[in-house]
Amino acid sequence: MRNMRMPRRAIGVVAAVLLAGSVAACGNSDTGGEGGDGKIVLGFSQVGAESGWRTANTNSIKEAAGEAGIELKFDDAQQKQENQIKAIRNYIQQKVDVIAFSPVVESGWDTVLKEAKDAGIPVILTDRAVDSADKSLYKTFLGSDFVKEGRLSGEWLIENKKDATGDVNIVELQGTTGSAPANDRKKGFAEAIAADPKLKVIASQSGDFTRAGGKQVMEQFLKAHPKIDVLFAHNDDMGLGALEAITAAGKVPGQDITIITIDAVKDGMQALADGKFNFIAECSPLLGPQLMDLAKKVHAGEEVPARIETEETTFTQEQAKEALPNRKY
Ligand code: AHR
Numbered sequence: 001m002r003n004m005r006m007p008r009r010a011i012g013v014v015a016a017v018l019l020a021g022s023v024a025a026c027g028n029s030d031t032g033g034e035g036g037d038g039k040i041v042l043g044f045s046q047v048g049a050e051s052g053w054r055t056a057n058t059n060s061i062k063e064a065a066g067e068a069g070i071e072l073k074f075d076d077a078q079q080k081q082e083n084q085i086k087a088i089r090n091y092i093q094q095k096v097d098v099i100a101f102s103p104v105v106e107s108g109w110d111t112v113l114k115e116a117k118d119a120g121i122p123v124i125l126t127d128r129a130v131d132s133a134d135k136s137l138y139k140t141f142l143g144s145d146f147v148k149e150g151r152l153s154g155e156w157l158i159e160n161k162k163d164a165t166g167d168v169n170i171v172e173l174q175g176t177t178g179s180a181p182a183n184d185r186k187k188g189f190a191e192a193i194a195a196d197p198k199l200k201v202i203a204s205q206s207g208d209f210t211r212a213g214g215k216q217v218m219e220q221f222l223k224a225h226p227k228i229d230v231l232f233a234h235n236d237d238m239g240l241g242a243l244e245a246i247t248a249a250g251k252v253p254g255q256d257i258t259i260i261t262i263d264a265v266k267d268g269m270q271a272l273a274d275g276k277f278n279f280i281a282e283c284s285p286l287l288g289p290q291l292m293d294l295a296k297k298v299h300a301g302e303e304v305p306a307r308i309e310t311e312e313t314t315f316t317q318e319q320a321k322e323a324l325p326n327r328k329y
Contacts, residue, residue, distance in 0.1 A: 039071040042295050043091030045101035047128070048079040050176075050209045051237040052265035056329035057102070057127065057285035064288025070295060079176065079208070081105055085112050092119045098295045102127040105178035113137035122298040126287050128180040135306065139298045142290055142308045146184030149281040152314050153185075153232060153260045154192025156279045157199065160258065161230075164198065168229045171221045172204035173214050173242060175234040181283075182206065185234045185262060202228075207238040214238030218245035233261045236268025236280065243276055254278055264315055266327050272320035280320070282312040285329060 042065065046058055058074075065072035073096060077083035081104050091099050092115055099121055103109060109130045114137060116123050123138040130138070161168050172189070175182035186204070193199040203221050207213030214233060221228060222245060231246075233239035239261035246253045253259055253276045261268055264282040271277045290308065297304050315323060 039069055040098065040295060040299050041071045041073065041094075041096040042292075043073045043075075043087070043094070043096040043099045045075045045077055045084045045087040045091075045099075047084075047102050047104045048077055050079055051235055051263070052267055052329070053235060053237070053263045053283065053285045054209075056265060057287060059329075060286045060288035061126075061291060062288070064292045067289075068292035068296070070292050077104060079104055081108060088112050088116065092116055092121060095119070096121065097299050098122050098124065100124040100126050100291060100295065103130050103180070104128070104176065106131040106180050106183065107178065110134065110137065124291065124294055124298065126291055127285075130180075140294060140304045140306060140308060142287055142294060142310075144181075144283045144310050144312060146181045146283075147188035147191075149181075149262050149283055149312070150185035150188025150190075151192045152188075152281045153262065153279065154189040154199075156281075156314065157193060157230060157232075157258070157260060158196050160278070161196070161199065164229075166198065168199050169202045169225065169227050170199060170230040170232055171218075171225065171228050172201055173207040173217055173231065173233040173238040174204060175206065175209045175238075177206045177208075179209075181209075181262075182234055189232055199230075201232075207233070207241065209235050209237060211237045211241035214241030215245050216241075218242035219248075222246070222249045222251075228257055230258045230260070233259070235283075236261045236263040236265050236271075236277075239277060240267055240271060243271065264327075265329055266324070269315065269320045269324050269327055272315060272317055273324050275317060278317065280315045282314060284310045284312055 075087035099116055110132050117137055125138050125141040127143040129141050174186060202225055205217050207217045231242055239259055243253050246257055251257055259277045260279045261277055262281045262283050264280045268280055272280055294304055
């Protein structure tokens, strides 16, 4: 199988050299040629470096590739879909064995995915899904159930506020507009809190999954709304940014404003253990080992499940105190 592919690979080396300039334009790229030592070559396009979660995810993928003996070509798209499309096209030109990517947004992938399919290169979606109707454009999805994360957050809030009298005003910091985790977490949370009419989302805006975005949007929320009871942030980093805005406004995070976030990275868990956050739904970034396993299987032409979901949990303040000492990321 691999011998039959050698001539195509040789052309790939030339293409890689010719395309080195355009790869550099895609961000922090590792350019290079084929895995001449017989290694599987995996081209991976990462969303960016917007959060602690993302850094842990990148580290997991790089480490796992080394351990699995897979040659990884890595590109950081800096949160831009056009950079991801460029990177994927570049991987197609290089004739890598497998392409994987974490799509920054859900829509707009059909053309480039069809190009990969036509080139005979299997594609694995990791972390975030696409909304393509044609499921044959990719082999599998590996990641979290984001709707469930939103729902668990909403269910915890219902229980936490069951004795509250009067309206409970919620502000929501959404992730990157159009991304699967922003769409799905919003949906899951809204569906869950619909069971209690006193829980009302009074403002909802994107903070782009960054600390700076979380801080800036929370400042606006605090200026516009004198009574905010709850913050639901789609990730820890936006919640951590919002803490600064809340403190600067003279309020006590975790007491005056109940704070729910998603991810459970170390900094988020520390804020939870310190009483500044109140609840976190976990989203695991440690996808590297499973991704390498899948890359080997799809390269070998083996059947893989269409969707593989990560096992995750939730944390209260007490649980965070217990878990923190052993938290890996
Ligand atoms: O797609 C996963 C999300 O992206 C994480 O929750 C967030 O922190 C990251 O930026």
